[in-house]
Amino acid sequence: MKIVAMTAAALLMALPVSAQEFGPATVDAAGALASRGREFLAKARTAETGAYSETLKDYGNHKTMLAARAKTGTPEYHEEWSDFFVVLDGEFTMLVGGKLKDQHPIDGKPGELSGSGIEGGTKIALKKGDVFHLQPKTPHQAVLTPGKTLLYYVIKVKE
Numbered sequence: 001m002k003i004v005a006m007t008a009a010a011l012l013m014a015l016p017v018s019a020q021e022f023g024p025a026t027v028d029a030a031g032a033l034a035s036r037g038r039e040f041l042a043k044a045r046t047a048e049t050g051a052y053s054e055t056l057k058d059y060g061n062h063k064t065m066l067a068a069r070a071k072t073g074t075p076e077y078h079e080e081w082s083d084f085f086v087v088l089d090g091e092f093t094m095l096v097g098g099k100l101k102d103q104h105p106i107d108g109k110p111g112e113l114s115g116s117g118i119e120g121g122t123k124i125a126l127k128k129g130d131v132f133h134l135q136p137k138t139p140h141q142a143v144l145t146p147g148k149t150l151l152y153y154v155i156k157v158k159e
Contacts, residue, residue, distance in 0.1 A: 040066060065154040067153075071144055073143075075115045077138070085126070087127060089128055090144075091148070092145075095121045096138060097120065097140075098118045101115050101119055102115045
């Protein structure tokens with residue numbers, strides 16, 4: 001029995017982060033997210049951008065993602081997408097609102113903008129367990145303390 005349980009646990013850990021399907025429902029298991037999260041954080045630490053993410057499941061008008069950061073992100077603006085961030089590990093400050101400086105389109109992502117910074121805006125401190133909702137057309141930037149990391153689950157909803 002112990003061997004069967006260990007084998008089942010190993011198989012679950014080997015599953016990709018993508019959601020397990022149960023008819024009209026899906027589950028992103030906490031253990032699988034945590035396991036892949038360690039992998040994502042390692043990739044974020046070596047990435048030039050300091051970030052690594054993957055779309056877990058695309059449902060058309062909404063999708064789920066897993067993302068990791070090892071440094072402050074570039075400012076963003078989404079024309080049509082709301083974001084829900086679930087902080088799985090770490091803490092950071094989200095700079096929200098204000099004006100996107102030197103804005104330009106993001107290649108290959110229609111309706112998505114980036115920039116060199118945000119003028120004005122509000123700082124919101126977020127930590128493990130917090131859920132953050134961001135409406136479309138809102139400049140935002142994840143600001144990390146140097147040396148800290150962030151792991152978060154994202155639900156994107158097209159408005």
